[in-house]
Amino acid sequence: MISDIVAIIRDYWLLLLIGQYPNGPLGGLAATLMLSVLAIAFAFPVSIALALARLSKSPFLNWPVTALVYFTRGVPLLMLILWGYFLVPLVTGANVPAFLTMLVTLVVYQGAFLSEVVRGGIVALGHGQMEAARALGHSYLGAMRYVILPQALYNVIPSIISVFVATIKDTTLGYVINVPDLTFAASQINNQLLTQPFQVFFILAAVYYVICWSLSRVAVLTERRITRRRAGTAPQPTAKSLKLAALTDQPS
Amino acid sequence: MNTTVPSNNSPMIQLKGVRKSYGLYEVLKGIDAEVARGEVVVICGPSGSGKSTLIRTVNRLEEIGSGSIVCDGNNIHQPMPARELNLLRSRIGFVFQSFNLFPHLSAIDNIAISPIRVKGVPREAAYAKATQLLERVGLADKAHAYPGQLSGGQQQRVAIARALAMEPPVMLFDEPTSALDPEMVGEVLAVMKGLAADGMTMMCVTHEMGFARDVADRVWFIDQGQIIESAPPDEFFSRPQTTRAQRFLSDLRH
Ligand SMILES: Nc1ncnc2c1ncn2[C@@H]1O[C@H](COP(=O)(O)OP(=O)(O)OP(=O)(O)O)[C@@H](O)[C@H]1O
Ligand SMILES: [Mg+2]
Numbered sequence: 001m002i003s004d005i006v007a008i009i010r011d012y013w014l015l016l017l018i019g020q021y022p023n024g025p026l027g028g029l030a031a032t033l034m035l036s037v038l039a040i041a042f043a044f045p046v047s048i049a050l051a052l053a054r055l056s057k058s059p060f061l062n063w064p065v066t067a068l069v070y071f072t073r074g075v076p077l078l079m080l081i082l083w084g085y086f087l088v089p090l091v092t093g094a095n096v097p098a099f100l101t102m103l104v105t106l107v108v109y110q111g112a113f114l115s116e117v118v119r120g121g122i123v124a125l126g127h128g129q130m131e132a133a134r135a136l137g138h139s140y141l142g143a144m145r146y147v148i149l150p151q152a153l154y155n156v157i158p159s160i161i162s163v164f165v166a167t168i169k170d171t172t173l174g175y176v177i178n179v180p181d182l183t184f185a186a187s188q189i190n191n192q193l194l195t196q197p198f199q200v201f202f203i204l205a206a207v208y209y210v211i212c213w214s215l216s217r218v219a220v221l222t223e224r225r226i227t228r229r230r231a232g233t234a235p236q237p238t239a240k241s242l243k244l245a246a247l248t249d250q251p252s
Numbered sequence: 253m254n255t256t257v258p259s260n261n262s263p264m265i266q267l268k269g270v271r272k273s274y275g276l277y278e279v280l281k282g283i284d285a286e287v288a289r290g291e292v293v294v295i296c297g298p299s300g301s302g303k304s305t306l307i308r309t310v311n312r313l314e315e316i317g318s319g320s321i322v323c324d325g326n327n328i329h330q331p332m333p334a335r336e337l338n339l340l341r342s343r344i345g346f347v348f349q350s351f352n353l354f355p356h357l358s359a360i361d362n363i364a365i366s367p368i369r370v371k372g373v374p375r376e377a378a379y380a381k382a383t384q385l386l387e388r389v390g391l392a393d394k395a396h397a398y399p400g401q402l403s404g405g406q407q408q409r410v411a412i413a414r415a416l417a418m419e420p421p422v423m424l425f426d427e428p429t430s431a432l433d434p435e436m437v438g439e440v441l442a443v444m445k446g447l448a449a450d451g452m453t454m455m456c457v458t459h460e461m462g463f464a465r466d467v468a469d470r471v472w473f474i475d476q477g478q479i480i481e482s483a484p485p486d487e488f489f490s491r492p493q494t495t496r497a498q499r500f501l502s503d504l505r506h
Contacts, residue, residue: 068345130354132482135311136418137342139334148370230356230398 004199012189016203019180025099027180029207035099035181036168036211039106042161043167046107047114052144054119072112077170080105085177099239102174110167117159121152153225161219165212172208182207259263262325264289264422264453265310270319271384272305279305281374281477283319287422292454294464294485298500299472303457306474307424310455311344324421342370345415345423349430350409353399359410360386363417370419378417385413389443405436409443423447425456461504465489473497 008014019027022064026034072080125148133143153160160162172183186204190197232235253395265287272280272426278301287293295303308314310321321328326340365383367373369498386392389409399407408428414425425444429437441463448454448467458464464471464485471488473481475496481488494497 032326075359128317128348128350128352129354131313132346132348132354133343133366134338135344135348137338137370138321139368141336142369146365151354154356227382 001199003132004196005203006192008189008196008203012185015185015189015222016182016207019185023120025180026183026228028185029182031099031180032168032171032182033211035106035174036173036180038103039110039167039171040164042103042107043114044109044161047118048109048149049144050115051118051122055113057123061173064184068108069112069115072109073116075160078107078173078176079111081177083172098177098179102179103170106167108169110163113166114160117163118152120159121156122148124155125152129199134220154223157219161216164215164219168212168215169208263457264291264324266320267310267321268322269336270306270309270321272309272314273317277439280309280316280479282284283479284289284478285472285479285482287453287455288420290303290451290453291469292448292452292467293456293470293472294468295457295472295474296459296461296464296500297433301474302477303474304426307457308457308505309344309424311341313346323367335459337416338370342366342418343420343422345418345420347411347423347425347428349417351399351404351411351431353411353414355399355405356397358398360408363414366414367417379418382413382415382417385416386410386469388416388446389413390439392455403436405439408432408436408440410441412443412447418484422453425458426455427457427459429458429460432464459504461501473500475500 008229010158015028018030019025021027025031050069053061054069056062065202081102084105088096088101129147129151133147134140134147167226168228171179171181174181175183175187178184183204186200190200193200263286267285269281270280270283271278275376278296283306287405293385295307297303305314307414309316310323310328316329318434320330323340323344332340334426343470353359357365360379360382363385364375366377366380367381368375383395389412390411391406394402394406394410397406399410412428428444429440432440433444437460441460444456444463453475455457456463456468468485471483471485472479473488473492473494473496475494480494481492482498483493488497489501
């Protein structure tokens, strides 16, 4: 059993890592990570924009975004992916790569979910902070950027991380529109071996687990560092400690 | 900007026929009053009489229904672009009952952030000024403490320093000591006394009658949305004209 798994990894590690590349598109774990990172990197700012739009008093901003959020939250992600895959080329006539379809769908879908988390964090903060900032002359957006969001986002870090983890897991759905990611590579291997589905998909599960677990760890550590800094118990950062932090703490 | 250059003897704050309603309930029923330059006005009155609402209309944290408010030569409630209103607000210091310090920033960052982000003051100048202000409110040693590590009295003193950092010609206080434990009231009042002594124009909602007696040039007594007495403190305290003010003062003493 374990030797099977080792053998599979030995024989197929390159496929699992980068898919058919360079003979085909970049795939495997590399594609999964790229899709995850890009989806999160875009969904996060999108979610803040959506949250601000929903908090806006202007019906032109508020209304369509509210509709979008309700719609997105009420429809299974798989539906959105299939619609995007079949409808967009039909309507626009453009040949959209599956990777891009998947990315955009994930950004919209997770952005909508995340916007509710962000909005909750902002609302939970109460009026006092915004009033204090406005009384000092900050613009609405300035107050958001320097006063409200740093607190609101910090307070909802655990929920934000749940959405990030969900995003990574949801990249597996790209399989249905042939995005050549890690799941796709694993099922290719499974189709070749035919007899070892448990072993193949065990590897798949283990890799996703490690990715998601690492992300949670990074989040917990980040949160702790912010907490310590805000409680003032951390020593004032010096040039040296900053350089050290750059070497040891940066996930990228 | 709507700067009709204020002459030195024009009032700092001028309220004319200010009315405001929440729904059908009229909170301010025609306020006419003036605060001269360098004057300290204490506003008192029963709970719900409209003191907070009134003081919050001066920097337009609340809109008004009708009337006008001119502060330092600027007509605060006329239609204007958001940028201009932000600029006007930055020139009116406001101190809240609940401090409202920014909990994610240290004391000195709380003070320096607005000069940097709103006025574009260079960082070094802003921090030098913030250090000075912390000294002025007696908290030089707390520069890097976070609000959560400060007592109520210390937080309120930082909040005053934060407002002063924008160099406003006028300061508004809405019950600055009401949320404090009794032993901390004195340290905040002392800072406010110092400000008054330096010639700051101040409008101050408070029930600290000792402060009113020592520092105020004038006391406004508000009841049911109207200023029904306006007099120098010794006159107001020794010879209140209306029965409502008499009752209010005797309630305070007991
Ligand atoms: N946002 C609001 N919506 C509706 N009514 C309000 C609102 N804010 C204040 N009021 C009402 O307006 C009246 C005046 O309120 P205000 O806060 O100005 O009183 P106050 O004199 O400051 O009282 P206190 O001494 O309790 O602080 C009160 O009856 C209050 O219930
Ligand atoms: Mg009040």
